[in-house]
Amino acid sequence: MSEKPTHRPSWLHRYPLLGPMFGLMFVLLLFEGMIYRHSGMNFLSPETIGLIITQTTVVATGTLGMTMVIVAGGIDLSAGSVVAMTGVIAAVMLKHGYSSWLAVAVAILAGGLVGAINGTIIARFKMMPFIVTLGAMSTMRGFAQMFGDNQKVNYNLGRVEGVNALMNNPYSLHAAGATPWWQAGDTGLSLPAIIPDWLFGILKHFMSPDSAHPGDLSVPLWMPPVGVLILIVLTIIMSFVLNRSVFGRHIFALGSNEDTARLCGLRTRTLKVLVYTLSGMFIGLAGIFALSRLNQGDVTVGMGLELDIITAVVIGGASLNGGVGSIWGAIIGALTMTSLHSGSVQMGWQSYIQGIIIGIVIVLAAGVDKIRSRGLKG
Amino acid sequence: MRLRLRGIEKSFGATRALAGVDLEARAGEVLALIGENGAGKSTLMKVISGAHAPDAGTMELDGQPFTPREPRASSDAGVAMIYQELTLAPHLNVEENLVLGREPSRWGLVNRRERRERVRKALDMVSHPHLPLDVPVRALSVAQQQIVEIARACASGARVVILDEPTSSLGRHDVDILFGIIARLAEQGVALIYISHFLEECRAVAKRYLVLRDGKSVGSGELAQIDNTGIIRLMVGREVTELYPQAPRTLGEPVIAVSGLDGPRGKPRGVSFQVRKGEIFGIAGLIGSGRTEILRSVFGLDHAAAGTVTVSGRRLALGAPGRSLDAGLGLLSENRKEEGLLLNRDLADNLTLSRLGVLAKGGFVSRSKQLGVANDLMKRLDVRAKSATQAVGTLSGGNQQKIAFGRLLHQEADVFLLDEPTRGIDVGAKAVLYRQMLDMARQGKAVVMVSSYLPELLGMCDTIGVMCRGELVAVRPRREWDEHSLLTAALGRDSDAPDETNN
Numbered sequence: 099m100s101e102k103p104t105h106r107p108s109w110l111h112r113y114p115l116l117g118p119m120f121g122l123m124f125v126l127l128l129f130e131g132m133i134y135r136h137s138g139m140n141f142l143s144p145e146t147i148g149l150i151i152t153q154t155t156v157v158a159t160g161t162l163g164m165t166m167v168i169v170a171g172g173i174d175l176s177a178g179s180v181v182a183m184t185g186v187i188a189a190v191m192l193k194h195g196y197s198s199w200l201a202v203a204v205a206i207l208a209g210g211l212v213g214a215i216n217g218t219i220i221a222r223f224k225m226m227p228f229i230v231t232l233g234a235m236s237t238m239r240g241f242a243q244m245f246g247d248n249q250k251v252n253y254n255l256g257r258v259e260g261v262n263a264l265m266n267n268p269y270s271l272h273a274a275g276a277t278p279w280w281q282a283g284d285t286g287l288s289l290p291a292i293i294p295d296w297l298f299g300i301l302k303h304f305m306s307p308d309s310a311h312p313g314d315l316s317v318p319l320w321m322p323p324v325g326v327l328i329l330i331v332l333t334i335i336m337s338f339v340l341n342r343s344v345f346g347r348h349i350f351a352l353g354s355n356e357d358t359a360r361l362c363g364l365r366t367r368t369l370k371v372l373v374y375t376l377s378g379m380f381i382g383l384a385g386i387f388a389l390s391r392l393n394q395g396d397v398t399v400g401m402g403l404e405l406d407i408i409t410a411v412v413i414g415g416a417s418l419n420g421g422v423g424s425i426w427g428a429i430i431g432a433l434t435m436t437s438l439h440s441g442s443v444q445m446g447w448q449s450y451i452q453g454i455i456i457g458i459v460i461v462l463a464a465g466v467d468k469i470r471s472r473g474l475k476g
Numbered sequence: 477m478r479l480r481l482r483g484i485e486k487s488f489g490a491t492r493a494l495a496g497v498d499l500e501a502r503a504g505e506v507l508a509l510i511g512e513n514g515a516g517k518s519t520l521m522k523v524i525s526g527a528h529a530p531d532a533g534t535m536e537l538d539g540q541p542f543t544p545r546e547p548r549a550s551s552d553a554g555v556a557m558i559y560q561e562l563t564l565a566p567h568l569n570v571e572e573n574l575v576l577g578r579e580p581s582r583w584g585l586v587n588r589r590e591r592r593e594r595v596r597k598a599l600d601m602v603s604h605p606h607l608p609l610d611v612p613v614r615a616l617s618v619a620q621q622q623i624v625e626i627a628r629a630c631a632s633g634a635r636v637v638i639l640d641e642p643t644s645s646l647g648r649h650d651v652d653i654l655f656g657i658i659a660r661l662a663e664q665g666v667a668l669i670y671i672s673h674f675l676e677e678c679r680a681v682a683k684r685y686l687v688l689r690d691g692k693s694v695g696s697g698e699l700a701q702i703d704n705t706g707i708i709r710l711m712v713g714r715e716v717t718e719l720y721p722q723a724p725r726t727l728g729e730p731v732i733a734v735s736g737l738d739g740p741r742g743k744p745r746g747v748s749f750q751v752r753k754g755e756i757f758g759i760a761g762l763i764g765s766g767r768t769e770i771l772r773s774v775f776g777l778d779h780a781a782a783g784t785v786t787v788s789g790r791r792l793a794l795g796a797p798g799r800s801l802d803a804g805l806g807l808l809s810e811n812r813k814e815e816g817l818l819l820n821r822d823l824a825d826n827l828t829l830s831r832l833g834v835l836a837k838g839g840f841v842s843r844s845k846q847l848g849v850a851n852d853l854m855k856r857l858d859v860r861a862k863s864a865t866q867a868v869g870t871l872s873g874g875n876q877q878k879i880a881f882g883r884l885l886h887q888e889a890d891v892f893l894l895d896e897p898t899r900g901i902d903v904g905a906k907a908v909l910y911r912q913m914l915d916m917a918r919q920g921k922a923v924v925m926v927s928s929y930l931p932e933l934l935g936m937c938d939t940i941g942v943m944c945r946g947e948l949v950a951v952r953p954r955r956e957w958d959e960h961s962l963l964t965a966a967l968g969r970d971s972d973a974p975d976e977t978n979n
Contacts, residue, residue: 354818362830363801
């Protein structure tokens with residue numbers, strides 16, 4: 099109760115991204131050292147980094163929504179099932195000849211609808227998000243199986259056409275002798291269809307590994323698939339929305355203390371419904387990315403994915419008590435998880451070792467969170 | 477002498493909660509501990525129970541030095557507390573609750589026969605041998621739960637039992653049963669300390685009394701030898717100090733009019749009042765009399781069952797805090813830690829949360845504008861903090877309260893509903909808040925202040941209303957009130973006939 103300000107913020111508190119960033123660097127350098135000793139190869143090659151980023155996209159897209167939900171004091175356990183369901187819906191539409199654009203739109207809206215239903219039940223009946231979304235997890239997996247007739251859904255699109263172009267790297271395919279994607283008839287959602295010609299020209303220039311032949315694309319070289327570019331843009335937007343918009347600040351207030359939020363006149367119910375709906379749309383997009391990577395609808399995809407997403411959000415500095423969290427932190431968290439996975443594979447470790455390591459990382463991340471929130475008077 | 481306290485003192489930072497308490501409780505006797513809200517009764521209980529260590533003074537139990545370091549040590553020594561809020565495990569049954577934490581056991585397994593024996597003995601002591609043992613306690617009535625709580629004290633072999641406002645949630649009939657149990661415990665040689673506001677109850681159950689005021693024991697003796705006026709004089713006995721700023725004001729037309737307001741759980745009942753521009757309206761009453769519930773129902777945090785609230789001539793929708801806020805109402809919660817503030821968010825967020833829109837363009841908040849507003853308010857309220865970007869939870873109580881109040885200023889509320897605005901904060905912060913309240917009133921705002929601290933109501937308000945058992949029983953200009961009459965009205969008796977009993 100003394101009047102003297104005794105506040106001395108720790109560096110972790112002042113720069114909350116430093117912790118996750120440090121963790122990611124540590125993991126990358128650790129594997130670099132171990133793999134170099136083990137096989138004399140570099141872990142930190144452009145190819146591996148590119149692969150890690152591409153593999154992270156589905157989880158990372160999920161974290162954009164999940165961060166919002168967790169910051170608002172909730173949780174969404176249905177994410178994995180919704181990824182499967184929206185992917186299957188899109189696959190079925192493609193199978194019946196609908197356009198890629200329409201399939202993507204319907205998948206995103208379906209994800210949003212599931213989120214809206216979850217959010218409405220949670221807000222209207224004051225139910226625990228854990229229970230409601232646990233129910234949705236089972237229900238939505240069931241719908242995925244129903245829509246997909248409980249088997250894989252194949253559709254007639256090439257690996258660099260339409261939806262499939264979102265997550266597949268056209269350059270490696272080109273090297274393997276496939277038709278150059280910019281010459282393919284249906285470019286669908288691939289890069290030139292989305293960005294203006296002048297930007298494509300600049301990108302083409304930078305893609306060359308050989309300064310003697312600028313613009314020569316005949317050599318395989320890593321360049322992010324379109325889905326990754328979309329993810330980066332969405333991350334920037336969402337980070338801005340969560341940190342700077344009135345809506346975002348209200349989400350933090352809601353998760354920090356719902357009673358205070360009501361006291362300050364916030365429409366807490368509406369806010370919750372909006373948060374889950376928007377989050378569901380991101381999960382729907384993650385479903386599209388997962389589909390694009392597999393090139394077929396799969397009702398078993400995304401089992402346990404919700405836990406990967408939640409883990410990434412927590413590693414990124416979010417508190418499951420709500421009110422704290424960061425979009426960029428969650429993306430770093432997702433990259434950390436993929437790096438662990440990828441490094442373990444290159445070391446030739448069994449999958450159970452990955453499980454053990456990831457478990458330890460989760461608890462360590464939560465421990466850092468504990469240190470960070472020290473110094474707050476209850 | 478069972479329990480003897482000498483010169484107990486306890487401070488929290490600058491706040492002196494106990495400033496020399498002497499207490500003697502004899503075996504086989506009930507001692508009534510009387511004092512206004514904030515006189516130090518709960519702190520004293522916490523010292524006896526071992527939750528706080530005293531800064532000075534000595535305690536003896538049956539002649540032996542008694543220095544409990546934690547609540548467990550105190551209850552092991554035979555001192556049991558019965559709190560206002562029951563502390564039973566709702567899902568466990570009566571038998572399990574009675575021996576919780578003291579289960580008779582061997583090799584980690586509960587000895588059922590011995591448990592049954594102890595439970596029977598304890599229920600005999602409280603004269604309720606037929607209480608069902610295998611029923612989860614949440615299925616029992618509040619009165620029965622309280623009996624279980626007292627029986628638990630007996631089962632732990634308590635020599636001293638302290639009851640804090642035990643009748644606050646009981647009906648008339650249950651109160652009589654409770655008094656019977658208390659008398660029976662005293663017969664069996666237990667020393668009891670009975671804490672209550674209600675003087676009639678104290679007379680019915682206790683033989684001796686001890687009055688606390690401002691953390692000091694100011695009088696004790698036999699209840700038979702003192703009348704209620706005498707006790708109230710002991711409880712009050714102080715002058716209104718210079719802490720309260722004064723300035724001439726002219727009162728304008730009514731800003732807020734409340735009529736026939738019924739709360740959602742029968743509290744408050746049929747409350748009507750109005751507050752004019754420039755007026756500071758005080759609401760006095762005991763804790764639990766429905767004071768807080770008035771403000772919550774008016775603001776819409778509780779959905780009022782009936783009645784109307786009119787602000788500046790417009791009727792307000794009930795149960796919609798967002799709309800109340802738009803209409804110009806602002807509420808300062810009595811519970812800043814659990815409701816009033818986002819403890820882990822920074823000062824700027826907390827100050828501006830209720831009206832972020834004015835700092836935003838196209839839906840995005842300008843952080844520099846937000847910080848500018850926050851810094852202005854912090855300067856105006858003399859908030860001692862490093863910067864507007866630190867978490868509110870790192871501030872002292874007084875500075876936290878200034879932030880919670882500052883939010884109403886940013887919101888530009890026309891009606892300030894203040895629930896215990898100065899509870900638990902230091903004198904410096906109090907002075908800042910009093911000054912701000914007066915400034916607001918001078919600018920033509922209406923201020924409604926609920927407080928347990930009578931001198932502050934008398935020092936600040938133009939009009940004071942008194943709540944008693946859910947009803948607003950008297951509204952009068954300040955000059956017609958003094959501490960004595962406020963307290964008598966709050967205790968449920970007419971101020972003109974202070975010695976008549978009236979239940």
